[in-house]
Amino acid sequence: LAKTTQPPSMEAYEGQEVNVSCSHTNIATSEYIYWYRQVPHQGPQFIIQGYKDYVVNEVASLFISADRKLSTLSLPWVSLRDAAVYYCIVTDRSSGSWQLIFGSGTQLTVMP
């Protein structure tokens, strides 16, 4: 069972900033937060990971609330290529097996 809750869908226009929220109210102290996205006919693509506070890379930024129960993936200046299903996953990578448990994700539609 997925440990996260995300909105099922979002829409945005090209050039907008998009913020995708994820609730993980039962996150354990040993768990990290990962974001992936998947476009049709491809495997999921790793976007960003974090444990607490704020993380940024060349693709996105990730804000994690102080109690770690909520995270927000921020995509600046979305383009049509950012249309995908976005998955928020929490997992304990210290266990050695750290399988990913995917939920339903958030379908992001980008309009021209």
Added chain:
Amino acid sequence: NSKVIQTPRYLVKGQGQKAKMRCIPEKGHPVVFWYQQNKNNEFKFLINFQNQEVLQQIDMTEKRFSAECPSNSPCSLEIQSSEAGDSALYLCASSLRGEQYFGPGTRLTVL
């Protein structure tokens, strides 16, 4: 961008036939995962390896599915006797430190 290679991209088998797919993980990644994504886009973890050793696998994998990751050879996932319900996208992922990098998948259709 992921450098995980999966072959073949598409596989069509009749019920009862063997289905075998292969995965070359990213160089230097010791951990390999196999997942199944069904037509409803639901993911199911099947098995993972660290180097050549199985770390974890689900019951389904133990019965009709077999997998291995021999040294210096591609990893493989084989279904001994395919069933219609096995039709899905089979994803291989590799990992070094935690984040997993996925290949494009093998789309299995069982007629």
